[in-house]
Amino acid sequence: MVYAPTTAPVLFDRYLLRSRLGRAQRLGPATFLLDRVAEDMAERLNAVLRDFKSAAEVGTPGDQVGRALSGRFDRYKRIDLPVQESEPLPLEAQSIDLAISALAFQYVNDLPGLLAQLRRALRPDGLLMAAMAGGDTLTELRQSFAAAEAELESGISPRVAPFADVREIGALLQRAGFALPVADVDRSIVRYDSVFALMHDLRRMAATNILAERRRIPTRRTTMLRMAEIYRERFADPDGRIRATFDIIWLSGWAPHESQQKPLKPGSAKVGLEQAVKMAKS
Secondary structure (H helix, E strand, O other): OOOOOOOOOOOEOHHHHHHHHHHHHHHOOOOHHHHHHHHHHHHHHHOOOOOOOEEEEEOOOOOHHHHHOOOOOOEEEEEOOOOOOOOOOOOOOOOEEEEEEEOOHHHOOOHHHHHHHHHHHEEEEEEEEEEEEEOOOOHHHHHHHHHHHHHHOOOOOOOOOOOOOHHHHHHHHHHOOOEEEEEEEEEEEEEEOOHHHHHHHHHHOOOOOOEOOOOOOOOOHHHHHHHHHHHHHHHEOOOOOEEEEEEEEEEEEEOOOOOOOOOOOOOOOOOOHHHHHHHHHO
8 A cells, every 4th residue: 555645735834843843942942741741651551451562753842752661662763744744654554563643743734644654554453642732722822812913903813723623633543544543632721920931932842833824924012912911811810820721632543453342233232222221220
């Protein structure tokens, strides 16, 4: 089977993402989310009752996951996501037992295509486990910018990425052919002295605006200050510090194998609904 890239809408400027990652390194990266994800990744893999001989880490912007999982595999490789998403991943079919990724999938334009490639690269009964920003991540910042621009500008511009919903991710796993797909959300609320402290951290996380349709001119100072006022009015705690939501979507799925649990076929139940209700009442 040869990977054939699909035509997906270009939401993210991945050349700009590479530049922002370089800037984050120069500023000194803020890694608190990645540190937490790496720790959680190790715990989640500990709960999986099988050994993985070969693993590939895909796109993670740091070495935290690799250090957390050090020594657990006979073969371990790190793979960068290509800037040009028409380029396939450098993974042969059925060449790895485990694919992992942390905080990278949220900036992929063709996520269905990427999942299909990883499904192809896994051996039967191989596992994909990944964590990506999603859900209501940075909803406070999104709402505050929208309100300020609606009040002071000619219209609202795209500033915060349209993060995926957990149900959408579960459906994409099924679409890519994964068995036993699971998606769940881990929410963190981080508090800051001001929205400008939050935005400084976002720069150090390479998590600032890389939308392809972003406004190319600098934000007016009056708009930025009004956004900060609205943020504090709506999302500050009694002590004056503001809240920022970070939702991490965890996704996992297995390459199909005959040993895996199968759903029952329609009509194959041995006890009918009416009989089961009577049994429950007796």
